[in-house]
Amino acid sequence: MKKLIIIEWKKISGHRFFWIGTGLYLFCMILLITKFGSLKVTGNQNEAVAAFKTFGEAGFYKLPYIWHNITYIGAFFKYIPAFIIIFFFASEFQNKTMRQNIIDGLSIGQYYSSKILGILFFTFLSILVIVFTGFIAASTHNPQAGIADYFKGMDYLLAFGMELLFFFCLCVFANVLFRKSAITIVIIVVYLVIESITSLIIGKPYSDYLPSRPSSLLITQPFTRMFQVENFLGLESVERVPLRFLLLSLLYTTAFAFGGYFFLKKRDVT
Amino acid sequence: MPFGLLTVEEIVRINQLTKQYSSITAVNGLNLSIPKGSVYGILGPNGSGKTTTLGMLLGVIRPSSGYFTWFGKTLNFSAKKKVGALLETPNFYPYLSGRKNLEIVSSIKEIEKPDIDGILKHVNLYQRAVSKFKTYSLGMKQRLAIASAMIANPEVMVLDEPTNGLDPEGIAEVRAIIRNIAAQGITVIMASHLLDEIEKVCSHVAVLREGNLLFDGTVDQLTGREGTIEIGAQNIALLKDVLQGHPLVEKISDNTNGTLTLVLRKNTDASEITRFLAEKSIYVNHLVFRKNSLESQFLNLIKNEA
Ligand SMILES: Nc1ncnc2c1ncn2[C@@H]1O[C@H](COP(=O)(O)OP(=O)(O)OP(=O)(O)O)[C@@H](O)[C@H]1O
Ligand SMILES: [Mg+2]
Numbered sequence: 411m412k413k414l415i416i417i418e419w420k421k422i423s424g425h426r427f428f429w430i431g432t433g434l435y436l437f438c439m440i441l442l443i444t445k446f447g448s449l450k451v452t453g454n455q456n457e458a459v460a461a462f463k464t465f466g467e468a469g470f471y472k473l474p475y476i477w478h479n480i481t482y483i484g485a486f487f488k489y490i491p492a493f494i495i496i497f498f499f500a501s502e503f504q505n506k507t508m509r510q511n512i513i514d515g516l517s518i519g520q521y522y523s524s525k526i527l528g529i530l531f532f533t534f535l536s537i538l539v540i541v542f543t544g545f546i547a548a549s550t551h552n553p554q555a556g557i558a559d560y561f562k563g564m565d566y567l568l569a570f571g572m573e574l575l576f577f578f579c580l581c582v583f584a585n586v587l588f589r590k591s592a593i594t595i596v597i598i599v600v601y602l603v604i605e606s607i608t609s610l611i612i613g614k615p616y617s618d619y620l621p622s623r624p625s626s627l628l629i630t631q632p633f634t635r636m637f638q639v640e641n642f643l644g645l646e647s648v649e650r651v652p653l654r655f656l657l658l659s660l661l662y663t664t665a666f667a668f669g670g671y672f673f674l675k676k677r678d679v680t
Numbered sequence: 681m682p683f684g685l686l687t688v689e690e691i692v693r694i695n696q697l698t699k700q701y702s703s704i705t706a707v708n709g710l711n712l713s714i715p716k717g718s719v720y721g722i723l724g725p726n727g728s729g730k731t732t733t734l735g736m737l738l739g740v741i742r743p744s745s746g747y748f749t750w751f752g753k754t755l756n757f758s759a760k761k762k763v764g765a766l767l768e769t770p771n772f773y774p775y776l777s778g779r780k781n782l783e784i785v786s787s788i789k790e791i792e793k794p795d796i797d798g799i800l801k802h803v804n805l806y807q808r809a810v811s812k813f814k815t816y817s818l819g820m821k822q823r824l825a826i827a828s829a830m831i832a833n834p835e836v837m838v839l840d841e842p843t844n845g846l847d848p849e850g851i852a853e854v855r856a857i858i859r860n861i862a863a864q865g866i867t868v869i870m871a872s873h874l875l876d877e878i879e880k881v882c883s884h885v886a887v888l889r890e891g892n893l894l895f896d897g898t899v900d901q902l903t904g905r906e907g908t909i910e911i912g913a914q915n916i917a918l919l920k921d922v923l924q925g926h927p928l929v930e931k932i933s934d935n936t937n938g939t940l941t942l943v944l945r946k947n948t949d950a951s952e953i954t955r956f957l958a959e960k961s962i963y964v965n966h967l968v969f970r971k972n973s974l975e976s977q978f979l980n981l982i983k984n985e986a
Contacts, residue, residue: 413787413788413790416787417784417787417788420776420780420783420784420787421773421776421784424773424775424776424780425775425776426775505771505772505773505774506768506769506771507771507772507773509740509767509771510766510767510771510772510785511788512738512739512740513738513739513740513760513765513766513767514760514765514785514788514789514828515757515760515761515788515789515790516788517757677742678735678740678741678742679740679741680740680741
């Protein structure tokens with residue numbers, strides 16, 4: 411395990427793109443989260459909302475809703491680490507370094523594990539940055555909050571991690587099948603489009619069971635609720651991450667992770 | 681098996697190894713035994729299954745059937761640790777330096793204190809150790825691959841066309857490194873389609889064509905397997921008559937210039953033939969002896985089995 415982490419780290423940390431890409435990802439995520447509060451609220455129809463000029467005023471950083479709000483924003487950027495993951499994984503097929511790794515002594519299982527460790531790294535890094543940013547934002551906007559208040563609504567961090575993990579595993583799975591990074595990306599985009607068309611056709615509740623749907627249903631769009639009158643009056647209870655979708659996402663994530671391993675092992679290492 | 685003596689340790693045993701691609705049988709029921717300390721050449725024209733064979737031995741191509749052992753066991757980590765290998769092309773991370781690449785290999789092979797500098801000096805790459813792999817010339821890439829195969833002080837080195845694409849100087853340099861490795865008692869398994877390379881470097885050879893094993897044994901056995909004599913005398917008809925049925929003569933054929941070509945049995949001395957003819961009062965007026973070069977042997981093999 412430690413060996414695999416060291417090997418993977420040597421591989422990715424030696425490339426400038428890892429640092430630039432990861433830096434860009436974290437910078438964008440932190441920037442948008444910290445600046446989102448000062449964005450102007452536009453195009454609202456109801457009177458209650460009109461009183462608020464910015465999202466910050468509308469309670470974007472209010473505990474416990476902040477975790478829901480910022481994970482929703484943060485998850486938009488998952489395409490950047492996904493791209494980094496595909497870039498490095500595909501280049502190992504292209505340069506035949508995966509084959510050399512196997513020849514030198516790794517088993518296919520160990521090699522694949524090192525890639526999964528890379529995914530986990532990006533997932534935990536993302537959660538960490540969200541927690542850190544959220545904590546600072548929350549403490550400046552909720553000066554009177556006690557420690558316990560911070561932990562409420564933190565199930566969204568779990569949902570955030572799950573959403574990322576699912577998407578990364580989907581990418582790795584597609585990458586095992588299609589090898590080249592460009593083809594993999596195109597296939598994923600096409601697949602997501604086809605999936606959303608299918609989901610429109612078959613409708614709810616069946617559409618909820620398509621592979622990528624549960625993970626996208628974990629963190630719902632928070633703005634509608636943000637501007638509901640009940641919200642301002644403090645009548646609405648804190649929304650919870652739907653457990654059913656959490657488990658379904660976990661199931662699909664595991665399926666893609668093991669599916670990737672299955673196909674990698676089944677084929678010749680070329 | 682000519683060298684299958686009990687005293688000779690076996691590094692690799694290959695038993696009925698077969699690789700079937702959808703339409704092509706790349707390797708067909710291969711049986712081989714690679715003795716310790718040999719420099720074992722796998723010789724064959726393009727597409728004969730050399731890389732496929734080595735790929736299976738190295739655990740990256742899944743055999744369709746058959747099996748092989750390394751040091752008497754199936755391929756596992758401890759076997760991989762004892763084997764340094766490069767397959768087809770040098771495969772490294774292009775964006776990392778030669779040294780960083782060797783560090784990764786050392787981590788994979790779990791080498792406590794790899795002598796990376798020493799090995800880089802050995803293959804004459806020390807000056808370029810910090811340059812990125814993608815900036816290396818082909819010869820440097822090949823030498824880094826050999827360095828990487830040597831990093832764990834292996835007992836066996838597997839090299840697939842190690843001089844492919846190099847200039848004469850590069851070829852000489854790589855061959856010198858290989859001979860040097862072999863001199864240390866390291867077993868070398870090497871694929872090549874270059875006959876003179878096998879002849880110059882190897883002690884043993886297996887000849888493949890279209891996935892089939894045509895010959896395996898020592899290089900001497902292959903080159904000394906048979907010789908040919910071009911022979912002439914006053915009375916060709918009588919000469920032919922007398923030689924027909926001689927136990928050392930395998931085959932007689934007429935040449936257009938009024939001489940005969942004899943194919944002699946293994947390790948026959950031409951003087952035995954001339955002495956025999958003299959006893960029969962036939963005096964030879966034309967005699968050219970040719971010990972078969974590996975090249976003509978190789979071409980013969982490939983023709984004969986076609
Ligand atoms: N992945 C593959 N799919 C289908 N056929 C393949 C594959 N890899 C190799 N082959 C075929 O198997 C045969 C043996 O190929 P191999 O690469 O082992 O030959 P080789 O002896 O190494 O040739 P060369 O001297 O050109 O390197 C060839 O006919 C080749 O076309
Ligand atoms: Mg080859």
